Amino acid sequence: MASVQQSSFHGFANPVDPSAAEIRAWAYQPDSVPLESMPADWDLLVSGDRLVGTLFELAMDRTCPARRFALHCLYIYAADGIRTKFRAHPKRRLRKLVETAEDEGDEPMAIWAHNVRVLLARPELFDYHDWCEGGLVRQSRRLG
Template sequence: MSVQGSTFHGFANPVDPSPAELRAWAYRPDSVQLTTMPQDWDLLVAGDRLITTLFDLAMDPACPARRFALHCLYIYAGDGIRTNFRAQPRRRLRKLLEQAERTGDELMLTWAYNARTLMAQPGLFVYRDWCEGGLVRENRRLG
């Protein structure tokens, strides 16, 4: 479902956006300054409820907010793995990884590789890389 042509009218509740609001914003990210969003907004939206929307956005090379969505995928994977999946189901992450490996481009393949590497070696978790965007900015593989 593409909303590239629709207009974004803002978030009813920025702390808990709906999937449709997040998707509309992602194709018009300049319509809202992230500095006006709640602190740690990336951490707030990178939960189980919005992860499939974020995944779809990260899979779309034409999405203007793709790097933000990918950053949220790193938060989701890193948080799940480092907490031994207390925050979200391991099964959901595995399904996302499989889909990224089947149909993703290089950015998504790198995310999937890094998540699988972290699953095998949880000691590689570095907050800066996973939760502050380091792996997205550097686009590098662990190990």
């Protein structure tokens, strides 16, 4: 990843549909394109199947400057899948991410995995502020 971190990032060709390489480059230089300058609901736009693997890698990287943003996107991804009964995203993919976070992740990732399992078991606990507006990232806690 050192080469990505050392090269300068000059923005997204299409911010509404960024590539995995663009997201990765931005994540290591997030000040190059401030979140405030991105399209409205950019977090919701990028939290889909195409970029979830990249977002997961970034969230797993303790040194990534945009790690909290990536983790926030994982909360959106999980909630979107669960709330749509996995019409939005494959259940198998979410389960694999949760298992990897449990096996290899640090505390923030373990808490994310725990919270996803709680929401899987009890979808009625969904709270838009916590899952889609960053509440569980800003005030990290395990759901009961």
